[in-house]
Amino acid sequence: MMKTPELLLPAGSLEKMRAAYAFGADAVYAGQPRYSLRARNNEFTLPQIHAGIAEAHQLGKKFFVTSNLMPHNAKVKTYLADMETVIALQPDALIMADPGLIMLVREKWPEIPIHLSVQANTVNYAAVKFWQSIGLTRVILSRELSLEEIREIRELCPDMELEVFVHGALCIAYSGRCLLSGYFNHRDPNQGTCTNSCRWDYKVKNAVESASGDIEPVEQIDFDFNQALSTANSALMDGNLSIPRHPAADKVYLIEEGQRSGQLMPIMEDEHGTYIMNSKDLRAVEHVAQLTEIGIDSLKVEGRTKSAYYVARTAQVYRQAIDDAIQQRPFDPSLLAQLEGLANRGYTDGFYQRHHSQETQNYLRGHSESARSQYVGDIEQIDAANGMVEVAVKNRFVVGDRLEIVHPDGNRIIQLKTMEDLHGNPITAAPGSGHRVRIPLTGKVNKAFVARFL
Secondary structure, three states: OOOOOEEEEEOOOHHHHHHHHHOOOOEEEEOOOOOOOOOOOOOOOHHHHHHHHHHHHHOOOEEEEEEOOOOOHHHHHHHHHHHHHHHHOOOOEEEEOOHHHHHHHHHHOOOOOEEEOHHHOOOOHHHHHHHHHOOOOEEEOOOOOOHHHHHHHHHHOOOOEEEEEEEEOOOOOOOOOOOHHHHHHOOOHHHOOOOOHHHOOEEEEEEEEOOOOOEEEOOOOOOOHHHHHHHHHHHHHOOOOOOOOOHHHHOEEEEEEOOOOOOEEEEEOEOOEOOOOOOOEEEOHHHHHHHHHHOOOEEEEOOOOOOHHHHHHHHHHHHHHHHHHHOOOOOOOHHHHHHHOOOOOOEEOOOOOOOOOHHHHHHHHHHHOOOOEEEEEEEEEEEOOOOEEEEEEOOOEEOOOEEEEEOOOOOEEEEOOOOEOOOOOEOOEEOOOOOEEEEEOOOOOOOOEEEEEO
16 A cells, blocks of 8 residues: 655644644644744744644644754854754754754754755755765755656655655745845845745846847847747647747846836846746645655645645645545546635646646646635634624625635535624625624534635
8 A cells, every 4th residue: 555645734823833733734844933944924933833842742743843044154153052942842853954054963963853955955866865874864855856756766765755845836946045035135035034036026128238248228029929829839739849949038138126117137048948037836736646656755835924724725635635645536626726716826736747738738727717716714703602603804705605614624615695794783795804704604613714716
């Protein structure tokens, strides 16, 4: 029988950790702002780490502490003293990237398991064997690997734990080692303060390279996007997966960020793309069965700064995908639609599969665009006597909407027929974030979220 992979979810707060466990996660990862790559929107100071580890172990779950920044000298000097109290809490592993810090931890606490962070960019079996030889227990493989490369690493490193990402943001850099944010506003991604500069609003301007090598703007971009798209689609329809490269792709361009008018920055594109621009988000739920068959030990979701709803929904979806894979049930395409309800920038399965057939693309798109939903609220109080629940509203919904109640024991769909304010007065709309309303609902609804079908 196949080994069941661990489902690993992000925790930016105790609330999100609890949602992850309730909806199917086996483990979570969280870290102190000073030593992890989430200095912003991160509630895990020492008391929260203490509470998180205690709750996790009480539930029979695991809690990994991320300690994966690339430290400058000042943080190296304080690291061991600051980690003393964390190690005493007995986390299930540290997630680390910097060889110097790994050396210090191995010398002082040889018993603590260390997982190599994706920040270390491990892309081959020899590197996995190296980290295993110095005592690490797990390697989180780089996002830039295909399924076949992962399979080969598994075959050549059979007794090393391997972890891969299956969902969340993709960086415009090699597995997160990005300099853009530091370049623009001195917020270094490798110190945990990334401002997601790759996702800002950029305008592309035409440019030429002068005889002296300077990049100079010109008035107009000589490129018809619709014509290029039509040519590419025609090639795909004819079964040609090798689309001719457009001459415009070999030119140099300037970009202007929306908040920095007049500051023009040169970019060039090669055959792999333009790397400063926004990436789609990773969604690899359709590959869970294959990753399980390969023998991957842990499937990881990214998103410590996302909402508790995001954590609950991704945990629930990937839990079902793993359980279906273990039971050798066919992939359930409705899982694609459930993930569409999360905030995303469009989805890609990243580097797992280089080319999709037209049939596969239509299959994925068709199911993704059906039954889409939007997160609209959290159920926070229950009035069982009157069959009503209080909802903290996150997005607008109205009487007549078809709602999904997302609950650890299973989801259900209702048609909203009535709604009232907190004083019992009938209302027809929950206007949006910051409002509270009451809706009729019975049964198990504690720790539930509410989504609206679009």
